[in-house]
Amino acid sequence: MERLQKVIAHAGVASRRKAEEWIKEGRVKVNGKVVKELGIKVSPNDRVEVNEIPLEREAPVYFLFYKPRGVISSVKDDKGRKVVTDFFPFTDKRIYPVGRLDYETSGLLLVTNDGEFANLLTHPRHAIDKTYVAKVKGIPSKEQLRKLDKGIKLEDGVTAPARTKLLSSDNQKQTSIVEITIHEGKNRQVRRMFQAIGHEVLKLKREKYAFLTLQGLGTGDIRELTPHEVKQLRTLAQKSS
CATH class of the missing domain: 3.30.70.580 (Pseudouridine synthase I, catalytic domain, N-terminal subdomain)
Known part of the structure; x- marks a missing residue:
């Protein structure tokens, strides 16, 4: 037996929060009856409908x-x-x-x-660390990287503190490899953070997600x-x- 909103979320129809809203709005039926209680649990044998459409329950992958x-x-x-x-x-x-x-x-x-x-x-x-390795134009100074570590102002707000590490630099080509760990997910965030300190990202790779x-x-x-x-x-x- 699992909570109804969890079953809906597992089916990939919506997030759990959205599923809870739909339940409260009377848009979910269990075995033909409208259910508005968030605490209700259902079994694999129960028929669930969302917006009059039968829910196809997939095993999570x-x-x-x-x-x-x-x-x-x-x-x-x-x-x-x-x-x-x-x-x-x-x-x-x-x-x-x-x-x-x-x-x-x-x-x-x-x-x-x-x-x-x-x-x-x-x-x-939910602050989950994501670690990237960026190849950037130029060689960022310690002071510039410290700005990223403290949080830097972008057009959509100040970023949360990051963790940065200069892995290598090429004085002849004027490029650097920098590791940066953030836990936010703003659009093109890492690229914009480096742009904000004057270093364009030439190549970017996410190497870690939490412990993965x-x-x-x-x-x-x-x-x-x-x-x-x-x-x-x-x-x-x-x-x-």
Whole structure:
């Protein structure tokens, strides 16, 4: 037996919060009867309808995907560009990425059909570390990196404190490799943070998401998360709220 809003979220129809709103609004039926109580639990044998449409319950799946550059973090693209789900022809489940990596950014991306899980990890209240390695123009000074560490003003607000580390620099080519860890998910945030201190990002890769890494994977590779990893991610998000 599971809570009704959790079942709806697991089906990939909506986040748990949205499912709760729909229940309160009387848009959910269980075995033909409208249900407005959030505490109700249902079994796999119960018939659930959302907005008069029977709920198709899918077993939750969780993948770690090494997204290549030149791929959209979406399930479809009206310009015909390659999207994340093009790499998952082996599943018929309604999967989608957790958060986003922009078109030119490569690296670790989680993919699932579990709406509640995705919402938990992407909610601003849940501070999950994401580590990137950026190749930038020029060589940032310690003072410039310290600005990122303290939080820097962007057009949509001041960023939360980051952790940065200059990994290497090339005086001849005037480029640097910098590691940066953030826990927010603003649009193109890392690129804009470096732009704010005068260093354009030439190449960007997400190497870590919480405790997860790309170890053993090549570009475009996929692996399933273990049940223990899924549990760890849930626990981490809940603790950080």
